[in-house]
Amino acid sequence: MQTEKISAAPTVQSRDPYLTSPYSLGNRIRRQLWNTCWAMLFRTSPRPAFAWRAALLRLFGARLGSGCHFYPQARIWAPWNLECEDAVLVGDRADLNNHASLYLASHTVISQDAFVSNATHDYNDPAFPVVSCPMRIGRYAWVAARACVAPGADLGDGAILGMGSVATRALEPWCVYAGAPAKKVKDRPSFS
Numbered sequence: 001m002q003t004e005k006i007s008a009a010p011t012v013q014s015r016d017p018y019l020t021s022p023y024s025l026g027n028r029i030r031r032q033l034w035n036t037c038w039a040m041l042f043r044t045s046p047r048p049a050f051a052w053r054a055a056l057l058r059l060f061g062a063r064l065g066s067g068c069h070f071y072p073q074a075r076i077w078a079p080w081n082l083e084c085e086d087a088v089l090v091g092d093r094a095d096l097n098n099h100a101s102l103y104l105a106s107h108t109v110i111s112q113d114a115f116v117s118n119a120t121h122d123y124n125d126p127a128f129p130v131v132s133c134p135m136r137i138g139r140y141a142w143v144a145a146r147a148c149v150a151p152g153a154d155l156g157d158g159a160i161l162g163m164g165s166v167a168t169r170a171l172e173p174w175c176v177y178a179g180a181p182a183k184k185v186k187d188r189p190s191f192s
Contacts, residue, residue, distance in 0.1 A: 001159050005090055006052045007047065009081070009150070011029060011073070017127035017129065018128060018134055021152045022072055022129060024128045030060075030080070031077070031078065032076075033060075034060050034076075034078070034079060037056060037059075037060070038056075038075070038076075041056055042056050042072065043072050043073060044072070045072050046072075046107075047071065047072060049072075050069045050070065050163035053070045053071075053072065053074075054068050054070065057070065057076065057079045057082065058079075058141055059107070060080060061079055061080030062076070062079040062080065062082040062083070062084070063082070063083040063084070063123075063192050064082075064083075064084045064189045065084055065086035065087070065088070065106065066086050066087075067086050067087045068084050068086070068087070068088045068089075068090075069087075069088070069089045069090070070090045071090065071091050071092040071094075071112075072092065073092040073093045074090040074092060074093070074094045074095075074096070074110075074171050075093070075094070075095045075096065075125070076090075076096045076098065077095075077096060077097045077098050077099065078099065081098045081099065081100060081101050081102055082096065082098055082102050082104075083102070083104070084103075084104045084108070084131035085100065085101045085104065085106035085108075085139070086106045086107075087106055087107050088104045088105075088106070088107070088108045088109075088110075089108070089109045089110070090104075090110045091109075091110060091111045091113075091145075092112045092113075093112050093113045094110045094111065094112060094114045094115075094116075094143075095114070095115045095116070095117075096110070096116050097114070097115065097116065097117035097118070097119060098117075098118055099117075099118060099119035099130065099132035100118050100119065100132035100134050100135070101134040101135070102116070102132055102134075102135050102136075102137075103134070103135070103136045104137050105136070105137065105139035105140075105141070105157070106139045106140075107139055107140045108137050108138070108139065108140070108141050108142075109141075109142045109143070109190050110131065110137075110143045111142070111143060111144050111145040111146075111147070111163075112145050112146075112147070113145050113146045114143045114144070114145065114146065114149075115147075115148045115149070116137070116140070116143060116148075116149040117149065117150065117151060118132050118133055118134065118135040118152075119131065119132035119151060119152050120132075120150075120151050131151075132151065133151055135149075135151070135152075135153075135154055135156075136154045137149075138154075138155055138156045138157035138159060138173060139153065139157050139158070140156065140157060140158045141155040141156070141159045141160070141171075142159075142160045142161070143155070143159065143161045144160065144161060144162050144163040144165070145164070145173075146159045146163060146164045146165075147162065147163060147164060147165045147166070147167070148165075148166045148167070149161065149167045150155065150166065150167060150168045150181075152169070152170070153167040153168055153169055153170055153171065154170045154171070155167070155170075155171045155173050156170070156171055156173030156174070157173045157174065157190075158173050158174035158175075158188060158190060159171040159173060159174070159175055159176075159177065160175070160176045160177065160188065161170065161177050161178075161182055161191075162176065162177060162178035162179075162182070162185075163178075164180070165177060165178050165179055165180060165182045166179075166180040166181055166182055167181070167182045168181045168182070169181075171184075172184065173190075174187060174188050175187055175188065176188055182183060
């Protein structure tokens, strides 16, 4: 009878990048404090309490212009990486996954259920590290409901990403995009 040697399961090592956080302890504590604040004070605030939610974001390092409207169920991964000009609107359940600087120019609209991310993983590296890059969404740009903006896909001034569309590359100013991946479907008038 032939026997097969079965090796014991490998021990979990703290250096395994899949099992350890790529973020510093300080970053993790800061995000936990923000998540607690979001759950207890931001998300539960009355719908018209825009100034209250802006104050909470500023308390955690966001740089916001006047008249910014963040709805109560909007998710912001790291307020300290967020900079908004005046009159920015972020709808309910919109998710700003901003591991690096995210700049929203004036009159930007991020509609409900939209997902904007400036982070991914380097899948060519066995350590699978998080890779992030700064992102800018131009003035009068609109990310419509359930649309997704991938890392590196900045939106030019006045660009529109249609409902449910996926931007995987930069979008030209004053153009409307739709589909997955998003393709230019038409121009729109410039407000400048």
